[in-house]
Amino acid sequence: MDEQDIYANVEGPSGLHIKWERVQSSENIYQNEDTCCSVETDRTGPALSDLEESNTVKKRSCIATALILGLLCLLLLTGLVILVFLYTKDKSNWELKMLRLQTSYNNLTEKQHQLQTSYNNLDEENHQLKTSYDNLTEEKAQLKKQLEDATTDLRKKLQALRWTYFADKYYYISSTMQTWQDSRNDCLQKGADLVIINSPEEQEFISSRKISTWIGLTDAETEGTWKWVDGTLLGSLRYWAESEPNNGYGNENCAKISSSNLEKNWYDESCDFKMYWICEVQLI
Ligand SMILES: [Ca+2]
Ligand SMILES: [Ca+2]
Ligand SMILES: [Ca+2]
Structure with a gap:
């Protein structure tokens, strides 16, 4: 069923x-x-052989892929190593630079400290110098005042002794008459010497005394060569009277200022002749 x-x-x-x-x-x-x-x-x-072939292709693909991945990994590892090397190297360089900069900064700081110390010392020294300068200035003013007072007092005393002040010089006009050499000796004894005519102003000042006096000019050493008592030769500044010097009688070797006129009033005269004289000195 x-x-x-x-x-x-x-x-x-x-x-x-x-x-x-x-x-x-x-x-x-x-x-x-x-x-x-x-x-x-x-x-x-028949499909079994195709499957094996497909598997083979797949295996090859897998191997190729693995090789590529391995190569990439190797490249990445190499790059990583290079980066680490460069980073380490740069880091060392930077640390070295930072160390140098820190050293330079420390040196500059030390120099700045030294400069500041020097500046402070100089400032203190400048302050002391300024104080000293002020003190010296004040002392100078006091000394100047004392000098002016002493000068005024001296002039008064010198005037009492027949000394006259003119253009920073003092002039003594004798009240007696002596030979040229005795007159000079008197001036030297007073710390002065016979007057030397150095300028037209001085010539005018002496002439204005209106008195015949010996002056410090002589050719006793060499006839015709006139020298002042300080050893200088007679220059272009000269006020000889007309026809003078004439070495009268062959024995006129000393010079005088005559009261006969105010301009051309120099004469040579015998040194043994007696007349007034004028001493000149510069005290200050
Ligand atoms: Ca003079
Ligand atoms: Ca003479
Ligand atoms: Ca003469």
């Missing part, structure tokens, strides 16, 4: 209709089994 008969004998509320569906289902099952079998037959046939 086959399966179709079994289902035909089953009673139920559906009758033949149910039985037919069952038969159809069975047929479908068998049909599916055939299909399945045909598929399995395809797997075990």
